[in-house]
Amino acid sequence: MSEKQEESPDGVKYFRLSEIEAQNSFKSTWIIIHNKVYDVTKFLDEHPGGEEVLREQAGGNATESFEDVGHSTDAREMASSMVIGELHPDDRHKISKPVVSQQPSGAIWETW
Numbered sequence: 001m002s003e004k005q006e007e008s009p010d011g012v013k014y015f016r017l018s019e020i021e022a023q024n025s026f027k028s029t030w031i032i033i034h035n036k037v038y039d040v041t042k043f044l045d046e047h048p049g050g051e052e053v054l055r056e057q058a059g060g061n062a063t064e065s066f067e068d069v070g071h072s073t074d075a076r077e078m079a080s081s082m083v084i085g086e087l088h089p090d091d092r093h094k095i096s097k098p099v100v101s102q103q104p105s106g107a108i109w110e111t112w
């Protein structure tokens, strides 16, 4: 295992966020959903929700919009065939917001 951790222990490929962000063209369109990286380049034409919504998220985190739509089980299965790897664990905090909560003591907690 290299120190750079380009793979998870079970062999899943890790992509850095900068690498993913560069895949935002018609030639290559990647999106992130729940920290998984999807290559949707060939799917753009076939997406029932249209190509535009995928293009808008190209190279970025589409988790919220994907979940907002309430995609079907079929859609989720379809999506799983497009997974090419995962966002590198060190970059995950860059696309997610902390959950802020107040404890009974009054202390403010931030969790990721």
Ligand code: HEM
Pocket (backbone or CB within 6 Å): 031, 038, 040, 047, 048, 049, 050, 053, 054, 057, 062, 065, 066, 069, 070, 071, 072, 073, 074, 075, 076, 078, 079, 082
């Ligand atoms: C790999 C990723 C995705 C797959 C495989 C996928 C697949 C599908 C499928 C099969 C449908 C038909 C309805 C259903 O079965 O739920 C659908 C609808 C839709 N999708 Fe996606 N989708 C993906 C990502 C996204 C993303 C990231 C967005 C938003 C940015 C999006 C927006 C929509 C919208 C708005 C519809 C509704 C279309 C309508 O009801 O007229 N999808 N998608």
